[in-house]
Amino acid sequence: MLNTTLKFYHRQAIVELDNVPAHRTLQELLRNDLQVHDTKEGCAEGDCGACTVVLGEPQGDKLVFKAVNSCIRLAHSVNGMAVFSAADLGADQPHPVQTALKECHASQCGFCTPGFTMSLFGLYQNKICQGQTVTPHMAQEHLSGNLCRCTGYRPIVEAACTMGKLPTVHLDHVAITAHLRQASATPTVQTSDTGYLRPQHLQGVLQARTQYPQAQLVAGCTDVGLWVTKHHRKWSHIIDVTQAQELLRLEFSDTHLTIGAAVSLENAWAAITQDRPQLRAYWHRFAGLPVRNSGTMGGNIANGSPIGDAMPVLIALNAHIALASLNEQGHVTERILPLESLYTGYKQNCMAIGEVLSWIRVARPTATEWMQAYKISKRQEDDISAVALAIRLDMNTSNQVSAVSIGAGGVGPVPARATHAEQAIQGQAWQLETIQAAQRALAQQFSPISDMRASAEYRAQVLGNLMHRAWLRSQPASTNIHGMLSLEDVA
Ligand SMILES: Cc1cc2nc3c(=O)[nH]c(=O)nc-3n(C[C@H](O)[C@H](O)[C@H](O)COP(=O)(O)OP(=O)(O)OC[C@H]3O[C@@H](n4cnc5c(N)ncnc54)[C@H](O)[C@@H]3O)c2cc1C
Ligand code: FES
Ligand code: FES
Incomplete structure (x- = not known):
């Protein structure tokens, strides 16, 4: 269970490192320990993408590729994986990603380019090597974690759409996974306790939690990583939950979707939107x-930011x-509660020290369900909400609301039910007068604060406007009382 020797595949060989401290970030390890300087540090908080690397996680004989931010990823979390940085590309001849960047004049400053290259490499592996064509929209999605201060995005998107037109270069998944299997089977001499624990099962996580009550629990580390790089926090032990098989479940039943707490945000949202596009x-x-590839739904919930999305x-x-927790016999038991009752105050919750969030469950849509969710933030991507509102309704045939549930963010110290x-709204006709009453009710229940993201007045106003927007969105365009099209209609 204790990670001692760290082993991963990089630059066509297995890298083995002893005594890597638990807090070491992947970027520090690459740049300082391995002297791989192509991975740059821009912000050290997951925002700029200069440090992007691609992880290849073995699944059988295949690798699953994910672009991640190495600056906030802990080094031990890549044990048993392949790590690709820009230095891995074009060892013999330029990789199509590099050729496309060159041909489209998309290589701009030396700080951002390695990160853009790696995001494009992730796109290349996940789309082009799977026989798909990259569209500008797809490219923008994959470049959403990379900032360019000189605003040279157009040629980079062009390069993304060009790289598939060049002869395809496939990685040898079988050889790489064989290397990794062989490395993990090779016994290593137990060195010192690095303090990094990565149990394979929930029971192990809970035992570690009991044994080291002061340890820091981490999942994707996209919140905790900033406590390491910006606040220089240290803990005697770190317990990583991302290998615990029970926390990785993603299951659809006839009635429900269950998402393991350690499922990545990207996979969790993909499952939710499968039912609710x-x-x-x-x-x-x-x-x-890159943040959604590392971060987890469980981490977002447990962190409990009032502006968590x-x-x-x-x-x-x-x-x-x-x-989940261990009972007196040492067996795993679970208590189940509505999500909103987890929160007791600003970033505080009712989870006991010995407990771990194990899954999240939502009902699958009813035939009469109608739902919308809106996020207001300063930037389109890579930015947390100032305000968010989600509304779900069931309506009967006479336009009456038979069930309604509304979640709000950015309106108080905790994520809240409105x-x-x-x-x-409950039991009322779904009409403008009802919405106006709901807007007054929102204003009565919530007293948002002013901060760097928005003023209290702005938040209160926008929250009511989002309610109105949801209603407008539900109306056929011809009956929209203002004769306006919503943003979604024109998108
Ligand atoms: C650049 C950037 C952009 C971001 N944008 C957004 C955004 O748009 N919207 C948004 O909501 N968030 C955003 N975030 C915040 C962050 O990505 C999310 O909160 C993410 O879901 C955290 O998940 P994680 O797995 O990385 O958690 P971690 O950082 O690993 O952990 C966060 C907290 O949860 C606890 N925890 C984790 N898993 C469990 C578990 N199973 N049981 C109990 N406790 C657990 C940890 O102990 C820790 O206290 C952003 C972060 C960055 C760096
Ligand atoms: S250095 Fe900016 S995202 Fe990592
Ligand atoms: S490529 Fe670095 S600022 Fe634009």
Whole structure:
């Protein structure tokens, strides 16, 4: 269970490193320990993408590729994986990603280019090597975690759409996974305790939690990583939950979708939007792809930021969560509660030290369901909400609301259920007067604060406007009282 020797595949060989401290980030390891300087540090907080690397996670004989931010990823979390940085590309001849960047004049400053290259390499592996054609929209999605201050995005998107026109270069998945299997089978001499634990099962996570009550639990580390790089926090032990098989479940039953707490944000949103495609725009505005590839739904919920984006939607979906712990016999038990009742105050929750969030469950859509979710932030991508609102309804045939649930973010110290607005809508006709009553109810229930993201007045106004927007969105364009098209209609 204790990670001692760290082993991963990089530059066509297995790298083995002893005594890597638990807090070491992947970027520090690459740049300082391995002297691989192509991975740049821009912000050290997951925002700029200069440090992007691509991880190849073995699944059988195949590798699953994910672009991630190495600056906030802990080094031990890549144990057993392949790590690709720009230095891996074009060892013998330029890789199509590099050729396309060159031909489209898309290589600009030396700081951002390695990160852009790696995001494009992730796109290349996941789309072009799977026989798909890259569209400008797809390219923008994959570049959502990379900032360019000289605003030279156009040629980079062009390069993304050009690289598939060059002869395809495939990685030898079988050889790489064989290398990794062989490395993990090779016994290593137990060195010192690095303090990094990565149990393979929930029981192991809970045992570690009991054994080291002061340890820091981490999942994708997209929140915790900043505590390391910006606040220089240290813990005697770190418990990584991302290998615990029970936390990786993603299951559809006839009635419910269950998402393991350690499922990545990207995969969790993909599952949610499989049933509710209207939430895709909201999904793609959650951070950028590298953060969604590392971060987890469980981490977002447990961190409990009042502006966390998963919670408004999950509250509107009446999500329940399970908190797992060990009973006196040492067996795993779970208590199940509505998501919103987890929160007790600003970033505080009712999870006991010995408990771990194990899954999130939402009902699958009813035949009469109608749902929308909106996020307001300063930037389109890679930015957290100032305000968010999600509303879910069931309506009967006479336009009367038979069930309503509303989640709100950015309105107080915790992610919240808009109970007053729900009461104003429940059992009423779905019409403008009802919406106006719901807007008044929102204003009555919530007193948002002013901060760097928005003023209290702005938040309160926008929250009511989003309610109105949801109603307008539900109306056929011809009966829209203002004769206006919503943003979604024109998108
Ligand atoms: C550039 C950037 C952009 C971002 N954009 C957004 C955004 O648009 N919207 C948004 O909501 N968030 C955003 N975030 C915040 C972050 O990505 C999310 O909160 C993410 O879901 C955290 O998940 P994680 O797995 O990385 O959690 P971690 O950082 O690993 O952990 C966060 C907290 O959750 C706890 N935890 C994790 N898993 C469990 C578990 N199973 N049981 C109990 N406790 C657990 C940890 O102990 C820690 O306290 C952004 C972050 C960055 C760096
Ligand atoms: S250095 Fe900016 S995202 Fe990592
Ligand atoms: S490529 Fe670095 S600022 Fe534009």
